[in-house]
Amino acid sequence: MTKLLRVHGSENSFFLLDQTNLQQKMTQNELIELTKDITHGTNELLGGTDGVLVVDDSTHSGVLGSMEVINSDGSIASMCGNGLRTVTRYLGEKYAQDEFVIETQQSDLQVGRATDFAPDVQGFHVEISPVNFELSSLPMNLEGKSELFNEVIEGLSNTLKFSAVSVPNPHLISIEHDENNFSRELLGQIGECLNGDNPWFKDGVNVSFGTVWGPHEIFVQTFERGVGFTNACGTGMSAASLVWTMMQDGMTNFGELNTVYNPGGMVQTRINRQGDGYTIDLIGNATFTHEIEISELDLRQHSFNRSKIFETGEEDTYKQFVDELYIRR
């Protein structure tokens, strides 16, 4: 028997699979096919999720484990901020450690425990990096330009200004102080366009609208590459906080803690200048909603009718935390 977890960060949900619990590890193709099937396919499990997080050992010295991110469409992502917090909780509990390093596709990142947000809503911090504004790092094709910061993209929108950054997954960010300039419909149209056949992003891009609500407060909604709309995108909220801070509007600054609201709740971010670059601290919940006990054979066959599913009860406490969040605000 083995175990899957259903987890979320700000209601950006995933199934977490620890390869080290398997007698025989699943291949990349098996993992991709499993992901497409159980997140939104014929064997959609528990209403589906936004992707699968694959945990494994790491061969890197001083690293507790590794995380791979598979979007619900089966595409591989180089980073997942909300997912990394849930893997931090999982590995921290597995090895009884509070501060450690996790290997991700492009870098080994510092992670650990943070102050709890509420009783039974544990807090975790993760490093989001490397940060790169070179368009080739996304990749983005924009005639003759190597960077895009707070500018109109001809042919995409005549009014909205965008910034492009990889953290290291690709993000296109628009920051406004007047929420009337944004709509979910417009975000969806731009997200669909840039994740279909388009002249700018051949591999797609995560698109986020950030509305500044006040000093150190911003609301971020994201249309994710490989998924579509999600309740929250950890790297999207991190990238939006970075662009917002660099705009120097007087509402936030480097080294200062921001509260980032999203449709699934809230996280905190802090933008750090490091030499001539940046790192981002992302702090938020890591909620485990269900444990799924299943045989390895059934897992490989995507067959869940013999699996045992246990609710942890954490979802109720998380929802209470979110309700109180908006009351407090």
Ligand SMILES: N[C@H](CCC[C@H](N)C(=O)O)C(=O)O
């Ligand atoms: N869809 C993203 C990966 C998941 C990122 C998001 N869920 C997060 O929390 O950062 C991509 O393809 O780059």
